[in-house]
Amino acid sequence: MEDPVTAPTPLDKRWLTEAVRLREEHAGPLEDQEANRRARQQGGDLAARIEARALWLAERDGMAEALRHWKQGARLALLALMIAAVLSGAGLGLAALGDGQRPVNVFWALGSLLGLNLLLLVGWALGFFFAGEQGAALGRVWLWLSERLARDAQAAQLAPALLVLLQRQRLNRWLLGLLVHGLWLLAMLAALGMLLALLATRRYGFVWETTLLAADPFITLTQALGALPSLLGFAVPDEAMIRASGASLPALDIARQAWASWLLGVVLVYGLLPRLALAALCLWRWRQGRERLTLDLSLPGYAQLREALMPRSERIGVQDAAPDSLPHFAAGQLESASTGALLVGLELDELRPWPPALPHGITNAGVLDSRESRNKLLEQLSRFPPARLAVACDPRRSPDRGSLALLAELARNAGATRIWLLQAEPGQAIDAARLGDWHEALDRLGLPHADTSPLTWLEHGHD
The missing domain is CATH 3.40.50 (Rossmann fold)
Structure with missing residues (x-):
């Protein structure tokens, strides 16, 4: 019944098993005589037989096809979110530098490029350690779009089943974390790409301005932010350049290039690389946890299948050899x-x-x-x-x-x-x-x- 080209993955099998359990909890037991017979004939432990039964029922009732539609919808929803992230990142880069007619206030530009990113990153970290629901809003948007794009009535139990399955081993935090950090990574890549394109094709001047503060805090902050990027080869304006940028628009090309390199390095190190590292961590933990996903056989929906799928005679063991021919x-x-x-x-x-x-x-x-x-x-x-x-x-x-x-x-x-x-x-x-x-x-x-x-x-x- 399974097409080898579209054979379900181990995650799909457990996902469909959970979906069948939820459906039976809401709508009552399904007609499963043939499914039980096939599961017993296949053999294995109780979890394997429950899974085999659920897969046969899912194919028969159209839920397996609905899963394929849901996954197609999820990919389309993810593609839409990725496009939105790229456009947003490019918009951030364009808004930070402007059209080149006016000098760029480096700290305003840096705040527009990194402010929201760092604020949401701190919120993600707090949610990860204290609430465990980081990325839930974005995850709900993705699930909602996936269901709308799937357009299959049989897909109603798929999203709840996925959440129940992942929450059992707290994998939802890693999957949602991968989604959040991956989209922000795309946004920062787009922003960095837009900065490079604008700096390569337009002539920008960089200044910093203040009414209340002296120059020393800006000098200290600029050099502190540029310390890590300088290890990767990015330039850091020296004290004379920083002071000159605070007094007037620097006319020297070397000052413009130093500020441009400093801005690119800061965005790369503090905006892009943390998201890249966290996305890689979430991907690693997701793949590691996905291999350990198992069914919770203590749930009532599974426990009541034990007698039908594991007859007492099988659990006791074979007492007599099978006859050579059909009785x-x-x-x-x-x-x-x-x-x-x-x-x-x-x-x-x-x-x-x-x-x-x-x-x-x-x-x-x-x-x-x-x-x-x-x-x-x-x-x-x-x-x-x-x-x-x-x-x-x-x-x-x-x-x-x-x-x-x-x-x-x-x-x-x-x-x-x-x-x-x-x-x-x-x-x-x-x-x-x-x-x-x-x-x-x-x-x-x-x-x-x-x-x-x-x-x-x-x-x-x-x-």
């Missing part, structure tokens, strides 16, 4: 048989004589006319699949989706399967159009069919 059905019960050939009827008319005279070695599985009989047979076939299976169908009935799904499930639990389209009883007729529907539906399923008896094939394996 024999008699009066609705399976008993021992020496061969792996099985004949079963599907919703046959009670007036039709059944079963026909069977050669030795062919097991009669009776007539499937109720949910209980279907589930019982499927349960037996999942444990002891026959080598050959023939299913007798009455072509006077319409080939509804339920019957076709059952035929496909029976065929998956047998080595080879044939469908026997029974001929009409004397005095009765079969509608040609309905018979054609049967042929078309069975051909679509890839199941061989005929209106002749398959007993020879069941007995000998050939016609």
Whole structure:
């Protein structure tokens, strides 16, 4: 059922499992007989079986496809946020330098470039250590955009399931931190790029101005801010340049270049590099924690599945070896048989004589006319699949989706399967159009069919 190209990742599997649990909590248990059967047949511990059950239900009910749509919407939402971050950063750089007609106040420019960034960075740090909800506002915007862009009704439980799954190991803080720092990193890259473009194509003069303060605090602050950037090769204006910039617009190109280099270095070291380091840290912690994500089997939604997915007989252990062949059905019960050939009827008319005279070695599985009989047979076939299976169908009935799904499930639990389209009883007729529907539906399923008896094939394996 899974396409290898779009096979779900381990995170997707746990995500869908949580989504199925939340859906069942809100809407009640799903019809899961076949899903439970497949999970038991796959084996593994309880967590693996719960996951297998949830994945099958998610594929059947369209939730897996909704997840793919949701992830596409999340990528589009992230792209929109990235574009907004780039435009915002470029706008910051342009607003900081202006059009070059007036001198640039270096500390006003620095405040406009780094002020909001550093303020929000401090807020993130406080939230990280004290509230644990850093980036929640931006995260809610991203989730809201993702849901709107997904446009899938089955995606309603996906966002809550993701939050529940991540909060269990506090991974939400690292994912949201990666989102926040990544977007700010893009914004500062765009701002730095805009500064470089403007400084390379326009002639700017730099000044600092004050009415109350003396020159010494500005000299000290400028040199302190430039200390770290100078280690990377960025220039720092000397004391004479700083004093001259406070008195008048410096005319020397060397002073302009020194201020421009100082401004670029300060933005890089105090604006871009902290965001880069924190984004890398969040990415590392996210990838590390993602590998340790597990299901909380103590939750009621999972605990109540234990009996259905881990039958008591399996937990105790196998006491007797499995028989070499499929047990024999008699009066609705399976008993021992020496061969792996099985004949079963599907919703046959009670007036039709059944079963026909069977050669030795062919097991009669009776007539499937109720949910209980279907589930019982499927349960037996999942444990002891026959080598050959023939299913007798009455072509006077319409080939509804339920019957076709059952035929496909029976065929998956047998080595080879044939469908026997029974001929009409004397005095009765079969509608040609309905018979054609049967042929078309069975051909679509890839199941061989005929209106002749398959007993020879069941007995000998050939016609």
